[in-house]
Amino acid sequence: MIELALPWALLLLPLPALMRLLPAYKESRDSVKVPFFDQLVALSEQRPEEGARILRRDRVQKILVAFTWLCLVLAATKPQWIGAPIEQQKSGRDLMVAVDLSGSMEARDFALPDGTTLNRLEAVKIVLDELASQRASDRLGLIVFGAAAYLQTPFTDEHEVWQQLLGETEIGMAGPSTVFGDAIGLAIKLFRESNADNRVLIMLTDGNDTGSTVPPVDAAKVAAANNIRIYTIAIGDPTTVGEDALDTQTIERVSELTRGRSFQALDQAQMREAYATIASMEPELYESVSFRPHQSLHWVPVAVAVIAFICYHLFMAAWTWHQGRLRRAA
Known part of the structure; x- marks a missing residue:
């Protein structure tokens, strides 16, 4: 059309x-009228020729x-x-994953079906790879935190890039401690810069907060005000004591304030079950764009x-x- x-x-x-209605442009010039024109032509032995003419x-x-x-x-x-008209499907949800890289993630307490043991971070990477493959409609982001929280991958539709950058993470690269609240704060900042209305944060940690600028519960209240749901997955041993002990009360409170849910994952099967539950609560969401x-x-x-x-x-x-x-x- x-x-x-x-x-x-x-x-x-x-x-x-309309321009033809305007008067024609005319220009007048002085001239000499000769009464003996014919005699003048005869004496000069020249024939009269046409002067200026209008080309039509x-x-x-x-x-x-x-x-x-x-x-x-x-x-x-x-x-x-x-x-x-062409209709395209685009990502309808921004899903941020925050991974704890503190030293306690090195504990080898995750067993594969063949009996091979993995440390906690290796187990997390395997399950997160499966998550990325199953969430084709979501834009994924990645935050790593330890003594500080860092953005590893901004929100992207390129899940292969996200998986590659996840694979490059190492235990201790963000510091030895766990700033749980600061990781939530960084996620809030990133969500504010995105245009998605549906915002989900999945946090994996095996310890308690050890000195965040903003306490986790306060950060969760701000997240709730920004329409961010937080799902927490505690992957440590609940019986652990000391700095690496799980603060299950705080973890559950963070999820409760943001209308999310908390999970306990003592092995890879429980971790997969946690992701499956999150997937059922957060079904794939598409937005149709027609142009x-x-x-x-x-x-x-x-x-x-x-x-x-x-x-x-x-x-x-x-x-x-x-x-x-x-x-x-x-």
Whole structure:
């Protein structure tokens, strides 16, 4: 379908006709009237020749000028071809994953079905890879935290890149302690910069908060005000004491305040079960975006006018050359 972006430009079509209503431009010059003109011509032995004459356009030229004006006006209306509607599916949710990289994640207490043991971070990476493969509709981000919280991957649709950067994380690269609250604070900042209405934060930790600038519960209240749901997965041993002990009360309170849920994962099976539960609570979400492609055609009438102009002058040049040959032959 062809559509004119500036249809009001068609009002320019009658402009040449309106200009014909204006008075013609006339210029007067002084001249000498000689009563003995014929005798003067005879004495000078010259024949009188035609003076200035008005060149008038033939019918073809008039048609060509009108046609050229029509093409220029059509080009000014910016015609464009409107294609059929195209619908695309885009990510409907921003899902941020925050991974604890404190030293206690090195504990090898996760066993595979074949009996091989993994440390906690290795087990987390395996399950998160599966998560990325199953959440095709979500934009994923990655935060790592220890003594400080860092952005490892901003929100992206490129899940392979996200998985690659997850694989590059190492225990202790963010420091030995656990700033649980600061990780939530960083996630809030990133969510505020995104346009998604559906915001989910999954936090994996095996220890308690050890000195965040903002306490986890206070950070969770701010997250709730920003419509962010937090799901916490505690992957440590609840019987552990000291700095590495799990603060299950705080973890559960953070999830409760944000309308999320907390989970306990003592092995890989429980961790997968936690992700499956989150997946059921946060089903895949798509947003449909419909648009119609536009292709500008303003160059078409201009090209037609130029081609018509060139063809006319080529024809007249050939005609003049042909008539000249006929006169010379006569």
